[in-house]
Amino acid sequence: MLDDRIQRTQITADDWILGSPAAPVTLLEYGDYECPYCAMARPVLEGLVAEMPDTVRLVFRHFPVTTVHPHALMAAEAAEAAGAQGRFWKMHDMIFAHQPRLSYETLRACAVAIRLDLARFDLEMEAHTYLPEVRHDFRRGVQDGVNGTPTIFINRLRYDGPRDRESMLAAIAAVLKAAPGRVRVVA
């Protein structure tokens, strides 16, 4: 039987990490900006980091499923372009907030709202400067065993359970219990 439950890739310096680098629990999300389930998961995942900043960190990698989501790839490139200007997570949140209509004009409006250098944004989007980064994330997702969007790993083990706060807190508590550490989770 082939196994697909374990995250094989490492978290690296080029990953987008929300929260403390030293947090003992890593949530790795493979997501698609046009996927409604990813938009629903966003406040939960970011909320867990906000709630337990010393315990939980969130890593986001792009997994645009372009055949069903025609704007997802462009949106991922836009998030990377914002990241190059030091505003990845701001753009990430803006894009999800505008999910039903992710045209280039919308992405540009998001860029304006978070005060990106717009000339640079346009230039880099036109040149697809960050397409290799997005492709790199996608390849890592294939390797890790993405099985839909979002796919979430908690400390390298794929989490296929419900994506609400309580369920995820319980899963995190179970992970911490299995690998006793220095922190305590109060659910």
Place this chain on the structure above:
Amino acid sequence: MATVINPGTQAPEFTLLNGSAKPVKLSDYRGKNVVLAFYPADWSPVCTSELALIQETLGEIRDYNAEVLGVSVDNHWSHRAWAEHLHVTFPLLADFWPHGQVARRYGVFRETDGISDRALYFIDAAGVIRDSWVTENPAVAPGLNVIFDALERIHGAHGKETSGA
């Protein structure tokens, strides 16, 4: 409990209609590796993401001299509408009548609710089953690495880079 066919066994032959109501035979694909993807039902959310993910990586799958055949117990009209909806270009085969006969032959039919398990069979160019993956929790789709790991074992690492870090 499904009884999956063991690796090394000749894959059972079948003829099923595709979404255009044309008969498709497994043996038509001799000379190609085949990913035979059984799924419970058209139009259900998990199947949507599973087949969309396969479609998204179809080019890389074909780099392993492989083709994908989706199979469910839905009829060919449903397959056609669903393939259009999902932009799926590989064949979806209707195991509709006799109901679930091919799923039964492959040991993945569920007598309890009349659908098939979610399962993958990897069949080589000579028509021999080389690997399989099956889950009885229809809510969980296979990770994409399952497909590429299996194809790599059958075909060698001749595909383009799909897994490089």
